[in-house]
Amino acid sequence: MDKLRNMEVFVTVAETGNFSAAAQKLGISAVMVGKHIQQLERHLSTRLVQRTTRKQNLTEAGAVFYENSKRVLEQVKWAESTVEGLQTAPSGLLRISAPVSLGANVVSPLLARYLEAFPHVQVELTLSNARVDLIEEGYDAAIRIGPVGDDRLVARPMKPYEMVICATPAYLKKYGTPATPEELKNHSCLIHAVWNHSDGWKLTNTDGSTSKWPLSGRYISNDGNALRCAALQDAGLLLQPKVLLADDLACGRMVSVMEDFVPVPRPISLVYLPDFRPRPKLTSLITFFAEQADY
The missing domain is CATH 3.40.190.10 (Periplasmic binding protein-like II)
Known part of the structure; x- marks a missing residue:
């Protein structure tokens, strides 16, 4: 049994509302859609879908399984896109914010070496002791000293300040x-x-x-x-x-x-927003800073 395929079919049924619409979206027959759902229900030993003439409604177990299946499929897509991203050369503009002293003495030399390694990337470094809002001000990443203080951000620890x-x-x-x-x-x-x-x-x-x-x-x-x-x-x-x-x-x-x-020591973090599809330019920056920070 192909569990991921069955989950994909089930999620499509839940989102379209019936077997026929799901079959059309997936490019398979309605009979095949039904077989995928039956395999899942036999495997889980519970009914996931209440079948009526016009519409298929989720059972209580089906609603729970739908939410979890959707997350699993999103994680699979993210994992696939990560590998795809590794095959794409980093390019484009990276906007980065850093505290003044740290930015001038540590981040700037690191970025100079980063640009040498990735010739198709441009960098805009803004130095400010104020903590920028990455969403509102359009930054790709920021360097933070001390607690990150924002649970919306992903934080990658760097070498701490001695x-x-x-x-x-x-x-x-x-x-x-x-x-x-x-x-x-x-x-x-x-x-x-x-x-x-x-x-x-x-x-x-x-x-x-x-x-x-x-x-x-x-x-x-x-x-x-x-x-x-x-x-x-x-x-x-x-x-x-x-x-x-x-x-x-x-x-x-x-x-x-x-x-x-x-x-x-003072902790230092590279922070950025979570992204469903990792961008090669940001991924390359994260990896480079983790490997090359030598202050």
């Missing part, structure tokens, strides 16, 4: 070098508004547990680069992704502190 606490040598010489989280309240901390660091910095303790520690600071910004610039002017302690401060740390403009208390 964080570091640091300051300039001049600041540390003037105010001292903190060694434990308890000392944070005695320092001026530069606070990232978007990441809710005004509530404290979440650190991994020496025993492996995590705690959120309260801060003392008068400088708050929603932009990481603005906070970095302030830190370089000896304004206070800075918690930022290591990749954004690599040059500053390497040349000694910044010095990492409290290395026994590692900041909890």
